[in-house]
Amino acid sequence: MKKASRSGDRGKLLVLLEAAQDKSAHISRDTMVELAESLDISIGEVYGVASFYSFLSTKPQGRNIIRICKSLPCLLKNAQIIIESIRKEIGIQPGETSSDGRFSFELTNCIGACDKAPAMMINSDVHGDLTPKKIAKILETYK
Amino acid sequence: MEKRVVLQNCGVIDPKDIASYMKTDGFKALKKALKLPAAQVIEEVKASGLRGRGGAGFPCGLKWEFCYKAKGDEKYVIANADEGEVGTFKDRYILENDPFSLIEGIAIAGCAIGAKKAFIYLRAEYHFLFDLVNNAIAQAKKKGFLTHLDIEVREGAGAYVCGEESALMDSVEGKRGEVRYRPPFPPTSGLWGKPTIINNVETLTNIPRIILNGADWFAKMGTEKSKGTKVFSVSGDVTKAGVYELVLGSPLRELVENLAKAEKVKAVQIGGATGRIIPYTMIDSPLSFESVLGAGAITVFDESRDIVDIVGKTMEFLAEESCGKCTPCREGTEVMAETMERLGRGEGVAKDIRVLEELSETMMLCSMCGLGQAAPIPVVDSLEHFRDDYDNHIRQS
Numbered sequence: 001m002k003k004a005s006r007s008g009d010r011g012k013l014l015v016l017l018e019a020a021q022d023k024s025a026h027i028s029r030d031t032m033v034e035l036a037e038s039l040d041i042s043i044g045e046v047y048g049v050a051s052f053y054s055f056l057s058t059k060p061q062g063r064n065i066i067r068i069c070k071s072l073p074c075l076l077k078n079a080q081i082i083i084e085s086i087r088k089e090i091g092i093q094p095g096e097t098s099s100d101g102r103f104s105f106e107l108t109n110c111i112g113a114c115d116k117a118p119a120m121m122i123n124s125d126v127h128g129d130l131t132p133k134k135i136a137k138i139l140e141t142y143k
Numbered sequence: 144m145e146k147r148v149v150l151q152n153c154g155v156i157d158p159k160d161i162a163s164y165m166k167t168d169g170f171k172a173l174k175k176a177l178k179l180p181a182a183q184v185i186e187e188v189k190a191s192g193l194r195g196r197g198g199a200g201f202p203c204g205l206k207w208e209f210c211y212k213a214k215g216d217e218k219y220v221i222a223n224a225d226e227g228e229v230g231t232f233k234d235r236y237i238l239e240n241d242p243f244s245l246i247e248g249i250a251i252a253g254c255a256i257g258a259k260k261a262f263i264y265l266r267a268e269y270h271f272l273f274d275l276v277n278n279a280i281a282q283a284k285k286k287g288f289l290t291h292l293d294i295e296v297r298e299g300a301g302a303y304v305c306g307e308e309s310a311l312m313d314s315v316e317g318k319r320g321e322v323r324y325r326p327p328f329p330p331t332s333g334l335w336g337k338p339t340i341i342n343n344v345e346t347l348t349n350i351p352r353i354i355l356n357g358a359d360w361f362a363k364m365g366t367e368k369s370k371g372t373k374v375f376s377v378s379g380d381v382t383k384a385g386v387y388e389l390v391l392g393s394p395l396r397e398l399v400e401n402l403a404k405a406e407k408v409k410a411v412q413i414g415g416a417t418g419r420i421i422p423y424t425m426i427d428s429p430l431s432f433e434s435v436l437g438a439g440a441i442t443v444f445d446e447s448r449d450i451v452d453i454v455g456k457t458m459e460f461l462a463e464e465s466c467g468k469c470t471p472c473r474e475g476t477e478v479m480a481e482t483m484e485r486l487g488r489g490e491g492v493a494k495d496i497r498v499l500e501e502l503s504e505t506m507m508l509c510s511m512c513g514l515g516q517a518a519p520i521p522v523v524d525s526l527e528h529f530r531d532d533y534d535n536h537i538r539q540s
Contacts, residue, residue: 011335013317018300052319053300055267071229072412072456073378073442098257107383109303109460110415112232113444121482124270 009039017050025065026057056110062097062104064142066090067121070107073114082118085109085132089139102143144401146364148372149348153240158275161282165244170288172351176251177291184255185211188350190283190358192299192370192478193267197223197306197343198414198438199513200369206340209330210256213338219343220261220292221334223528226313227266227303229460230440233374236386238265238272241348242279246294248347250283253292257514261294267301271464303464307512308341310466321468333410343438345374365391367433371397373439377403379412380445396426401445404427407446410529415440416457416464417517420450422526450529451536455483457521465515472515475506480524487540496533 013035020031028049036043050056067075068083087093090103097104113119116128127138147153156163164170167424176184185390189204210218222245226234239247249261259460263276280294297315299305305314309323332341349371353361362370369391373399378384382404388399395413399405408423413430414437421428421435428434444453458480467473479502482495503519526533 001413006331011315011317014300014314015297015317018298021300049317049319053267053302055299055301071460072453073230073384075456076379076442076448108301109361109464110227110229110231112226112235114268114376117378117464126268126271140175 010041011017013039013041013046013049014053017046021056023048025061026052026059029058032058060097062101064102064122065104065106067106067108067111068094069109069111069113069117069119069121071110071114073110074117074119079118081132082120082130082135083121085135086139089135104140144397146372146390147388148352148364149237149345149374150241150386151352152244153236156241156243158240158242159278161279161286164234164241166351167353168355169243170247170283170286172354173236173247173250173254173288176254176354181211181255181257183353184251187358188255188353191353191361192358192365192368193346193349193353193361194369194432195343195344196349196373196403196438198228200432200436203342203346206316206330206342207252207255209328210338210340212221213331215258215338217335217337218256218258218337218410219334219337220249220256220258221311221315221339222249222261222263222347223306223308223311223341223346224269224344225264225299225306225436227268227464228273228417228438229457230378230412230415230442231376231438232378233386233439235269235272236278236376237344237348237374238269242272242276242281245344246279246283247288248342248350249294250288250292251350252340252342252347256338258340259292259393262315262334263294263296264299264305264315265296266299266306266375267474269521270298271346280433282305286383302405302466303460304466304514307514311341312339319466321466322514324511328439345439366429366431366433367473368433369436373430375430375434375439375441377441377443379443380408380442380448381405381443392431394427395421395430395435395441398430398441399426403441403443405445406442409446409448410444410450410453410520412442412453412457413437413440415442416460417514417520420454420521422528449487450525450532451483451487454525455480455487455523458483458518461514461518469509469511469515470506470510471506472511472518475510475515476518477503478502479519483522486533486536489536491533493537495537499526518526
């Protein structure tokens with residue numbers, strides 16, 4: 001087994017976890033075990049990092065992840081109405097994944113799109129100046 | 144009136160094409176800096192009076208000098224592009240319109256402190272800028288501007304606290320983004336224990352302008368202790384939300400009413416979740432380090448807003464984003480969020496105010512990092528200026 005140097009391989013843990021997240025939409029137990037072995041660190045340490053960051057998930061997620069901003073600038077521009085529209089449109093609550101695996105739905109903190117509030121992210125795309133009318137059309141483009 | 148120094152190229156150049164940046168004197172400052180002794184570059188930055196634009200306002204040149212003088216076989220430059228403060232989007236604007244100025248600023252910082260490696264720590268929410276920034280680095284490299292320094296973009300994964308410099312370094316090291324005990328400070332012991340400077344995107348974007356035009360030119364702008372300009376992100380109850388750049392010391396009114404066209408203003412939150420809450424009666428306050436500033440997030444609330452609700456949402460955010468390492472912040476933000484929410488529901492009691500005040504003092508004194516120490520500010524400010532809003536809720540119960 002290869003030993004991890006201080007500033008070498010161990011330092012890549014977050015980058016490797018991000019890559020795993022991109023590839024399989026979550027970080028599985030098997031992936032964590034593999035990473036722990038290859039970097040010569042404990043599984044607990046890998047899980048500790050994987051569970052710290054909100055964009056990493058240790059549970060399976062949908063093909064598309066919707067993140068609606070629930071911070072003040074968006075709330076002031078009626079983000080609550082957008083949250084309701086999405087909830088009705090895809091039929092799930094924040095924190096859930098649709099049964100067909102198409103969407104995961106989350107509420108998130110400030111995404112830095114306050115000039116386009118209310119705003120949301122779907123995967124890496126930012127959608128701003130949202131209105132309930134725009135929602136269905138935007139969701140259509142994510143299969 | 145707007146004064147575009149940091150944003151001088153935004154909307155002017157093509158952010159995908161280095162040639163258009165070079166037409167506006169791009170990389171001339173780096174060429175100049177490479178010919179000067181490192182100590183002189185640092186002296187210029189010191190003389191300019193430039194202070195950190197990420198919120199803390201530490202003198203930039205002094206930070207560089209500490210790092211320059213620190214002993215170390217390797218040194219690092221980190222550009223903090225993890226602007227997670229609620230209501231901040233000015234670094235996004237800089238990155239999407241002018242990534243080259245940041246790269247030139249990093250390259251100058253590298254030659255000043257003798258770093259061969261630099262990181263841009265980009266927040267996960269800005270993943271859509273990843274290719275644009277990498278393209279700018281690749282073009283600068285191809286033109287031969289980065290022979291002394293390698294720049295790598297590292298992405299965050301969704302954690303507000305990673306905008307705090309010590310948590311950010313842990314994140315770059317691939318760990319949980321938890322804050323470190325200080326001292327030692329990053330200029331002597333930072334990334335992997337090596338001397339490191341961490342500067343905000345906007346701070347580094349100022350550097351090429353200072354080196355090219357001189358410290359005297361820069362120091363002519365602003366107030367005694369706040370030199371240059373500041374880029375502000377304005378949102379909330381305004382007609383024209385957006386990014387504006389003003390000379391430091393300009394009145395808050397100029398930004399909120401004249402530029403962003405706010406009406407019937409009740410309060411302004413300056414500096415995001417851990418920022419100050421300023422009542423309308425103080426709308427002529429100057430925007431400066433001596434007065435109020437933070438990282439330049441300006442959220443405007445009109446007369447229809449309830450301050451208890453606003454502060455409650457702010458504390459909820461901070462409770463969620465506390466890294467959890469120290470007790471005063473982890474538990475304090477949690478209790479504050481719960482108390483504010485209960486007050487908002489009309490189920491608060493007069494004693495809650497005393498608890499909030501006592502807790503604020505403890506958190507400010509005992510938290511490990513700036514975030515925990517500043518977390519009670521919205522509560523303290525709102526209790527001072529908007530006591531009526533609190534009393535109305537308590538009377539309900």
